[in-house]
Each structure stands twice: as C-alpha cells, then as structure tokens.
Amino acid sequence: MAKKNRLKDLSFGQRIYITEILKGLRLTLKNMFLPKFTMQYPEVKFDPPASYRGRPVLAMEENGQERCVACGLCSRVCPALAIEVQAAETENEKERYPVKFEINMLRCIFCGFCEEVCPEEAILMSKDYELAFTNRADAIYGKDKLLTPVSKLQDRINFVRQFK
Amino acid sequence: MPKLIIDGKEIEFNPGQTVIQAAKENGIDIPHFCWHPSLSISGNCRVCLVEIEKMPKLVISCSTPATEGMVVQTQSEKVVAARNAVMEFFLINHPLDCPICDEAGECKLQDYAYQHSVGESRFTEEKNHKEKRVELGPNVMFDGERCISCSRCIRFCDEIAGKKELTFIKRGDRVTITTFPGKKLENPYSINVTDICPVGALTNRDFRFKSRVWEMAPTKTICSGCARGCNIDVWTRNNEILRLTPRFNNDVNSYWMCDNGRLNTFKHINANDRVNGPHIRKEGELIKVGWDEAYAKTLSELKSFAKDEIAVLTSASLTVEDAYLVSKFVRSINVKNFDFVKNIVPGSGDAILIQEDKTTNAKGVELMGVDSSKGGLKFDEIISHIESGRIKAVVLIEQDLIGLNSAFEKALAKLDFLVALATNFDTTTSLANVVFPASTYAEKNGTWINFQGRIQRIRPAVTTIEMERSLDGMSLSRWDKFGTDFDSWGKSQKNDARPTWKIISGLANAFGTKYKFTMAEEIFNEIAHTNPLFSGLDYDVIGERGVQLKTETMQIPPLAGQKKVKI
Numbered sequence: 001m002a003k004k005n006r007l008k009d010l011s012f013g014q015r016i017y018i019t020e021i022l023k024g025l026r027l028t029l030k031n032m033f034l035p036k037f038t039m040q041y042p043e044v045k046f047d048p049p050a051s052y053r054g055r056p057v058l059a060m061e062e063n064g065q066e067r068c069v070a071c072g073l074c075s076r077v078c079p080a081l082a083i084e085v086q087a088a089e090t091e092n093e094k095e096r097y098p099v100k101f102e103i104n105m106l107r108c109i110f111c112g113f114c115e116e117v118c119p120e121e122a123i124l125m126s127k128d129y130e131l132a133f134t135n136r137a138d139a140i141y142g143k144d145k146l147l148t149p150v151s152k153l154q155d156r157i158n159f160v161r162q163f164k
Numbered sequence: 165m166p167k168l169i170i171d172g173k174e175i176e177f178n179p180g181q182t183v184i185q186a187a188k189e190n191g192i193d194i195p196h197f198c199w200h201p202s203l204s205i206s207g208n209c210r211v212c213l214v215e216i217e218k219m220p221k222l223v224i225s226c227s228t229p230a231t232e233g234m235v236v237q238t239q240s241e242k243v244v245a246a247r248n249a250v251m252e253f254f255l256i257n258h259p260l261d262c263p264i265c266d267e268a269g270e271c272k273l274q275d276y277a278y279q280h281s282v283g284e285s286r287f288t289e290e291k292n293h294k295e296k297r298v299e300l301g302p303n304v305m306f307d308g309e310r311c312i313s314c315s316r317c318i319r320f321c322d323e324i325a326g327k328k329e330l331t332f333i334k335r336g337d338r339v340t341i342t343t344f345p346g347k348k349l350e351n352p353y354s355i356n357v358t359d360i361c362p363v364g365a366l367t368n369r370d371f372r373f374k375s376r377v378w379e380m381a382p383t384k385t386i387c388s389g390c391a392r393g394c395n396i397d398v399w400t401r402n403n404e405i406l407r408l409t410p411r412f413n414n415d416v417n418s419y420w421m422c423d424n425g426r427l428n429t430f431k432h433i434n435a436n437d438r439v440n441g442p443h444i445r446k447e448g449e450l451i452k453v454g455w456d457e458a459y460a461k462t463l464s465e466l467k468s469f470a471k472d473e474i475a476v477l478t479s480a481s482l483t484v485e486d487a488y489l490v491s492k493f494v495r496s497i498n499v500k501n502f503d504f505v506k507n508i509v510p511g512s513g514d515a516i517l518i519q520e521d522k523t524t525n526a527k528g529v530e531l532m533g534v535d536s537s538k539g540g541l542k543f544d545e546i547i548s549h550i551e552s553g554r555i556k557a558v559v560l561i562e563q564d565l566i567g568l569n570s571a572f573e574k575a576l577a578k579l580d581f582l583v584a585l586a587t588n589f590d591t592t593t594s595l596a597n598v599v600f601p602a603s604t605y606a607e608k609n610g611t612w613i614n615f616q617g618r619i620q621r622i623r624p625a626v627t628t629i630e631m632e633r634s635l636d637g638m639s640l641s642r643w644d645k646f647g648t649d650f651d652s653w654g655k656s657q658k659n660d661a662r663p664t665w666k667i668i669s670g671l672a673n674a675f676g677t678k679y680k681f682t683m684a685e686e687i688f689n690e691i692a693h694t695n696p697l698f699s700g701l702d703y704d705v706i707g708e709r710g711v712q713l714k715t716e717t718m719q720i721p722p723l724a725g726q727k728k729v730k731i
Contacts (some may be wrong), residue, residue, distance in 0.1 A: 071264065081643065
C-alpha cells in the first residue's frame, strides 16, 4: 500500500488564504442585501401550513358538543401512551362521550397517529406549537384545553381529507 | 375410532360428533356465530358452511354429523366465496358503530369481518333501524340494530338458565329479540347472554362504557360468591377491577357464572371503606398506626386474658394457606376456643351453579384444622360464652360477623377486646379494638377447595402497597407495562393490606414463634409435604383448572389429633 501524503496539494493562492477569505466575505456581504427569512419571534409569529403537526386538539361542534365518542383508538395507537380516555353514556344519538380526555403533553411526540386513526375526525393536529410548562401537572391537557371549535380547524380537516 | 379428512388432514372423531366439533377438537377453526359448544344446534347463521365431497351443495358444519371417510374442505374457493357472501349479508344491516360499541375488541363479527370478509360494502341504501337501548332486564341492555339474530341468548335462557324469557318477533330483516309479554330477562344467570352474544347487541349494564376491553388485563382466578368456585377472569385497569367474566372449566362451571357472583363480589375491593393500614382504637376512635405497634398492642392485650377467655373465629372463605397458618398459630398459643363461621343460606341454591354455602373454602378450612377438636368450644358455644361474659377476647379473622347476622352485635359489644382482620370497615370493625387490614381474594395468592372437593388457585389481580405488578408476575395491560409512577394511571389507590397468613405470621412473631414463610406457595408446599391428601400437589400441578382431591374418607394429620374429615 502506497504511503498516503496527508498534506493537500494546495496552490500558492490557496496557501496564503487571502483569496479564500475574500470569497467568504463576498458571500456574507451578498446575503446582507438579500431578503431576510429570520422571524422576530415572539413579536412575529410563524403561521404554519395545513400540513403542520402542532399539539393535538379535540374538535368541538357548533352546539358545543365534542365529536369524540371515546372509542379509545387514539389512546391505543399512541406510541408514547400520552392519551387517556374515560368514556361514559349520554342521551345523545351517539351513546358515548369522553367524560375525561387527557393528553400528557410531556409524553406526546406529535406523530399524528391519533388523528390518522380517529374514526370521527375528532382529534386533529392543530397549529399550536407554543408549549411550555413549569411543572408536570400543567402538561396534562384536559378537555378544557383540548376542545377547539371546528371552524378553527377547517384548514386541517381539508388537508386530512385529501388522504382518506 | 372413525376418521374423516378435513383440509387434507386425517382426524379421529367420536361417533355422534358434528363436523364442527371434530374440527374444533383438532384445532381447525371453522367460523361460527350461532353454534355454541354447550347449546343446542340452531344452524341459522350459515357462516360455518363447508364443502363435503359427494354432497351436491355446501353444508353447515355445525349440524352435519361426521361420518367415516368424509372429506371436508373448509378453505376451498367455493367455501371462501360463500363465506364472503354470508358475511356481506350480515354487514348489510349491522351498524358501523364499533367505536361506540362495548363489544369492540372481543366481537366475533368484527373478527370475522377482518378474517373472512372482502372489506367493502356494495350496499348503498339506508340501513335498517330498530330499537336501541332496550332494557331487557335489570342487568342486560339490548341494541336491536347490532343483533345478528343468532338466537344464542334465547337458547341460553331456555336450555341453561331454564327460564323461557327471550324470543324472536317479526320476520325477515325486521326480526328482533324481545322478552315474552309481562316478562323480563331477570333469571339469576342473565348476564351470561352478554358473554355469548357474538356482537354487542346484549351488553352488561354494570360494565357499559366503563372501559375498552384491550385496556384491561385479565387474571385467571376463582369467584368468591359461593362454594361452587366458578372459574373466572378478573379484568383490571389502573389497579381497579372493572368486571368479572366466566372462564371455561367443564368440571366446575362450564362457560357460565351467576349474576350475583359477577356483580356483587368485587366492588368492595376498590371501595373507599377499605382498611388501609392497621388501626387501634384510642379514646373511642380507630387511629391508623404502624404494624409493629398494632402487633404489640394485640400481644399485650391478649396476654392479659386467660387462655379459655380467648376465642378465635375465622371465616370459611380463608385460603387453605391462611387457614393452615392460623390453625398452626392458634395451636401454638394453646387457645382451644377455635372455630370457623358457616354461612349457609337455605333455599338459596339451585341445580345449576349457585350453592347454599356462601363461603368459598369451608372444606379447606375444616381440613386445615380450624375446629374445636382440642377440647374448646364450638361457634354457637363461643357466642353464648361471650354473652355470659366467660369469653372476653376474640380474634375475628376476615369475618364480618354482624353483617352476617345483626343478632351477634349484642354479643360482640360485651367483649373486652376484639381484634378484627378485615378488608373493609364495617359494623364489626366499628366494635373492634384493633383492626388489621387483610388483603381481599383479588390481592393474594392461595387456594380454595370448593364443595366438590376440588382445589383451585386464586391469583392476585389488584396490588397492595407491598406488591408490584410486573415483579409479582401479575397480568399486565399495555398501560401497566409502559407506564411510570408519574402517569395518572400509575397513581391509583394502593392499600396497605396484607394477606391473612402474613398478618398471622407477624402476630406469631410478636408472640415469639417464628414462621419462615415469605409467600403463600411455601405454605402450600409445607401442607403438601405433611398432609397426604395434598401429596404431589403444588401450584403448577393445580394450574388453571384445579385438581380434584381424593374422595375417600381419610385421616388427615397435619396437626395431630384431628377428627376424620369426609371429602
């Protein structure tokens, strides 16, 4: 095996670095005058597209009732065991509703399986990405935080329906 | 034995068997809805169609007797096509409400739709609408739309429960199930129809919407309702029992259990009145104390009485292991007034399953020497001696005496000192000076001997604070397996309770006798070594179905000087 020559075969121009430095400076200078992509978060907020998977929420109909029938499929499919559902009986035509629906946002990995498996189009990935907690109990979202009017989720519903 | 060929496999059968029976015994699964091994043949679901050589058409395997040399095809093209067609007809009017239906996960129709159906419906018309949420009886709810008219429930009531309560009405696709006019589905075995219902048409009203079946973990154990000892599964989720279902054992309960056993034997286990930690009465109030303090208190109090002023009364629902150690301990401290409390309700039994003896292990407790044979007093005499003030201290083990008969309240109130080993606070513990928290039957290992003399295992389904589901080999749900203590389901109530043998072992330790048992199985092994009736038995041999003990009268000498016990 031939002995490897570890020194690179650089030309004189490259060896004195100045030309390379100037090249770098030129690129920097050019970008200073190009349009900026950085957002001044939190003053400016990112509005994600419909395909974005933010925190999962529960769709609420116009009449204030949840779509969810507490079938527990989201809970079963959740690879991180983030969802806990307790069903109960109602007088409505759909006999079943979730008396408790909790998503542990510390466990959630935003995979969207729950949305995919939901037979009622009741759990949907929202555009909400601002999730910060100061203790574990705050990270458990109950129905009060999860229920969102359908009108606010129309974007996502249309997106999801493309793949059904 | 005659032979037939199913799917190219030659199998033997008993003359008189049908094709589906012969197939089932040899591990060949032929789909079926209306056929049930212990009910009569109805033959209306048509999903068990098979092809038999030399027969012009497909035949239903549930009612075709197997004959010598028969050649049966269960997977041929013709059969599969017919099965698909039958499934399609079933699914025409069956609502697509699996997300709401409680049967989902253990539904035969759901399973077969996956296995034997094409997966698409060609039916564009509106589905049939029938009555929903019909209360057929106090324990069973009926949903007409989900019903596939297999008639299993009707045949169960007619043939097993012996009460003709259900019937079909109307014809064609309007057919539905109802009770006879003026009748309700209220026989003592009614909830079994929800188990045999292949769909979610009949549901157990006690369990409706409580949990999805896959969220629970089943534990194979024994019902504590009576001396029959029906084999059951206890279904737990988050350390809470949600339902009981019968488990097949042909020698004891077949596929069935009674409603009383199913509904009324588990609710105390997760109740709020569970004794949690030992309690001592101080200034009229029961105060929670440490185990050592409770043992020391019991020791010092009991020592202040003469031996014939003390009596020990046990329940007849102790496990064999509990009874053995209690018996050993009572003999070692030389207390002779020792008996168990019978709980026989005359006229409450029937010829199906329910026994008059409401205790689970009267035979086992008797065999373990819980009796007055050492010259002490019997139960009735003990009570009269308490009333006359000659017995001043009583140790009451797992028996709510006042709950059994409120007439005993007067007697117990006269005692100077009452120690109770109890699972729940009740009228008896309200008189006790020391209360030890005993584990319920769903929190410990052990064995019971039923009225037939059959020894059967009970297994823990709920944990106490000294147990850990995975380490103790208990059944685990997905949540149990992967959850942590920080999850809400990990924070379920766990009581500070111990099995009776462990409490007695601790008490014996205070009295200066050391028993080196660390688990119930070790006690059982000692019984098996010393008692010829149990020789050769261990927990593995008893297994899931139990073992019939030898039936002749024999001398049983684990503790010398006992009377003969007939099994």
